[in-house]
Structures are given as C-alpha cells and as structure tokens.
Amino acid sequence: MTAISRLSRRIFIACSLGCAMFASSLAQAQLSIEITGAGASRIPVAIADFAGDDPMSRIVTGTVRGDLERSGLFKMVDTTGAALDENTPVDYGAWKNRGADALAAGSLVRSGNGRVETRFRLYDTLKSDALGGAIYVTNAGQLRMAGHRVADFIYEKLTGERGIFSTRIAYVIKSRNQYHLQIADADGQNPATALSSVEPIISPVWSPDGGRLAYVSFEKKKPIIIVHSLASGERKVVANFKGSNSAPAWSPDGRRLAVVLSKDGNSQLYTVNADGSGGLQRLAQSSGIDTEPRYSADGSSIYFTSDRGGSPQIYRISSQGGAAQRVTFDGTYNVSPRPSPDGKSLAFITRRDGRFQLAVMDLASNQIQVLTDSSRDESPSFAPNSRMILFATEVGGRGVLSAVSIDGRIKQRLSIAAGDVREPAWGPFLK
Secondary structure, three states: OOHHHHHHHHHHOOOOOOOOOOOHHHHOOOOEEEEEEOOOOOEEEEEOOOEOOHHHHHHHHHHHHHHHHHOOOEEEOOOOOOOOOOOOOOOHHHHHHOOOOEEEEEEEEEEEOOEEEEEEEEEEOOOOEEEEEEEEEEEHHHHHHHHHHHHHHHHHHHHOOOOOOOOEEEEEEEEOOEEEEEEEEOOOOOOEEEEEEOOOOEEEEEOOOOOEEEEEEOOOOOOEEEEEEOOOOOEEEEEOOOOOEEEEEEOOOOOEEEEEEOOOOOOEEEEEEOOOOOOOEEOOOOOOOEEEEEEOOOOOEEEEEEOOOOOOEEEEEEOOOOOOEEOOOOOOOEEEEEEOOOOOEEEEEEEEOOEEEEEEEEOOOOOEEEOOOOOEOEEEEEOOOOOEEEEEEEEOOEEEEEEEEOOOOOEEEEEOOOOEEEEEEEOOOOO
C-alpha cells in the first residue's frame, strides 16, 4: 500500500451503519491493562484498607491501589495489619519504617437514600504532615468512580500534575463482524456500548465538555459526520455534503468542528457549527489531500496532514484559514497530528524503516522522539493532563490499545478477548 493510499484509506472506507443499541455480549468485555514499563523511580505509598462496609470498602481500596500502581509512578507499600481510617492518629515513624513516603486512610459511610460517602485523608510520612483530604458522595453503584477520584487527589498531591483516573476513553471493538463504539473508565472497566454497526465506525472524538462524541457514520450510504449526545442518545447530522464527510475535530470551546469534505473535489479542510446549524467555512485550498485536522490547545490554529508537498506531512494553519506552514521535515511520512492539551507537544505517527510508530515533537525546540518499538501504530490520543498518549497498534495480528508516557518510560497495553480494539479517544477531565 502506498503512503497516499494508506492516508486515503480512512477517508473513503464505505460502510452502512446498523442500529444504535447496547450489545449485552460486549458489556462485560472489559479491557485488561498490562504494565510493560514503569518510571525510573516510583513513589512508595501506603493505601490502608478503607473502613466501613466490607464489600464496598474493598471496591474503593482496590480501585485506588490499582489506579496508582498502573500509572507506573507509584509502588504500593504493604499495609497488612493496619487498622485506621481518616480520623485515626498517624504513627509517622512506623509508616516511615515500612518504607512509605505517603499514607492514605479513609472510610465509607452510608448517608441515606442509597448514597455513600467516601472519606479519606492523605499524609506525608517524611514530613509528618497531613496533605489534605476530601469527601466524595456517590450511590452504591458508583464506588469505582469514588475510588478514581481519591486516586486523582493522591496523584495530584504527590506529583503536582492533575490525575486522569476519573476520565473516560472511547474505542471501537470489532467482534464477530460487528463494530461497537465503546465507552469505558480510563482503566478499561465499566464498558458500555454507545453504538453498534455491521460496518466500521471511525474517527470518534470527544467534545471538550465530555458529553458528546463526534464520529463518521455511513448510515446514509455515504460518509457523514454525526454528533452524539451520550446522556440523551440524541444524534445530529452536522456534515452531509456531496462526497465524503470525515475526520471531525472539536474546537476548544465546543462550538465548531473542523472537518474534511470532498464536495469540491479533493478532500479539503472546512469548519462547521457543532450543533448542526450549518456555518460552513473553507479553511484552505490545495491540489492534494488535506485531512486529519486537530485544533491547537488555544484554538488559534489547526494541525493537519497533507500530501501537498509530494508526501504526507504535517502542516499548521490559522483556525480562521489562510496560508499553511509545514511542521514536520524529518522523514517522508508523518501523519495524524495530535497537539497536547497543554500546548507543549505534538504527537503523530511517523514511518521509519517501514514501521509506523508513535512519535512526539517538542513544539518549543522541534525535537522529535520516537516513543514505541512497534510497527503498526495509529490513532494517537493525549490524556487530558498531557502526560500519557493512548494509541492503537497490532500484536499478533490483532488490534490492541497501548499507552505511553510523554517521555517514553511508562508503557501500558490494553487488550480485550472479544476482538480487535481500534480508534481510541481519551476524554477530557470531568467537570
């Protein structure tokens, strides 16, 4: 397959969409996460068993420990024999002797109407000081979310970066000739199917508020772009022009979508209103294929892939249109630009010695680092704190998801027994 045919493949896949339904057979098909690399130095932290109702406390405790351990930045310290909650006086010396730099203790309390309060405190054992705490109120079916919130708090206090454990991911599973758009917790648990199809579902992207997904649908016997409200299930067609409508990307304010349309010939960049009210604006004109747009973090520019120079490379253009500037010059194939939420980095797929690998560019220095040693990487997606990148790849001929830290040290692999996993998209921080 030539470079340009590979670039075009995602634009012109033809499929017909099945009904939007929940696939019960996949509802229990959870992603499993394997740690394949960890940080050079991990923070030793003790998470005491949360006090309270035993089945519920085990869920919260296990979620907190699992989140922190999978991040690759923390090492769990054994808490066997420790009986304490958020109000128990802390013996700092004893915990330092166990090797813990930090300690978290908490409890679960039923508060009526099916609600549960998850309470906890975090302590710095080296400085013999409390670092704070919180109370999260959920129903009994949301205990894992409470655990994610606790882990987020601990992560931020100990690293200085905002935690991402309570965020969500979207991805597409191919199983038994069916395609299912799934939404799950960032650790792959609690999956639910938002959409099912007998043909491929491609290019899902989260709205900035996390309440909607835009994606490409072929239910009109041609590729069109739909915005799907996850709470109500309402679906709006936002791009249904002549030819192909593909590759949606949200503006940071959630009001516009950058899209790729072929209505005037080659695939070119446009923007439309995200509410389906029109507002079509053309951004650029070229004799080649322009595709895969993504807004910069501040919304002032759009990164995209184009073969206008003879081979697929990454360019940048003002979000209001105008002249485009080339961004990548190293190699003959660089595609799928994904600017980081903090505006400091650009992830993309590069071809090196016939292998398609995930790379990241420091936008201040233009230095590039290849982050993976795989050969079929695609569809990168930054975590909202800009530290991790989720992407699709292949292992043993089967699609899996992987994640890698921005420095390449922390690596994870997410797979599912039900089938191929593709098209990942990491959602924003919860409000």
